[in-house]
Amino acid sequence: SQTIHQWPATLVQPVGSPLSLECTVEGTSNPNLYWYRQAAGRGLQLLFYSVGIGQISSEVPQNLSASRPQDRQFILSSKKLLLSDSGFYLCAWGKTHYEQYFGPGTRLTVT
């Protein structure tokens, strides 16, 4: 069966510091990968998606970036965090028929 991992689970970072969130998927190959953000009390905002290694599509212009160095690894980064980057970050994977399966999420607080 497939499993998706995200770490860290929680993170508190000062404004202007760098960020690296990691997501890995087990039990499948060549998945589509997604990064979402949920601001407090808000819905899901798609940040990035990837259909293959090195292929990243950005949905929202911002100071975040994503990379996919391996087939089942998806990384969300920032060089300098803003207060507005606080939120709950979710990684998901999918293959057919658009269904997506989510990781447990990372709670990021920028102070």
Add this chain to the structure above:
Amino acid sequence: AQSVTQPDIHITVSEGASLELRCNYSYGATPYLFWYVQSPGQGLQLLLKYFSGDTLVQGIKGFEAEFKRSQSSFNLRKPSVHWSDAAEYFCAVGARGSNYQLIWGAGTKLIIKP
């Protein structure tokens, strides 16, 4: 443009009562349809999905949903809710040819009264 509307931000029901959460979508053809549930501080779990065929689909945790093409709706139902059903529920639509992206509703928070 495609869109998904969940008209109820919050719904409160008594434990043991029936539940219906509404979802309407805007799309020119039959989309792929999904309901997800999110407990506080956790990721989203897929409850059920509709691709084609029988318009009444069964999901996990006793939930079901009915696709009504004429109303562009995919409402989620449960005959008797339990306190553990308190969570946020998201409806999503996969529009064919959209690079595998889902269009999300804003979510409905379900509150259970004891």
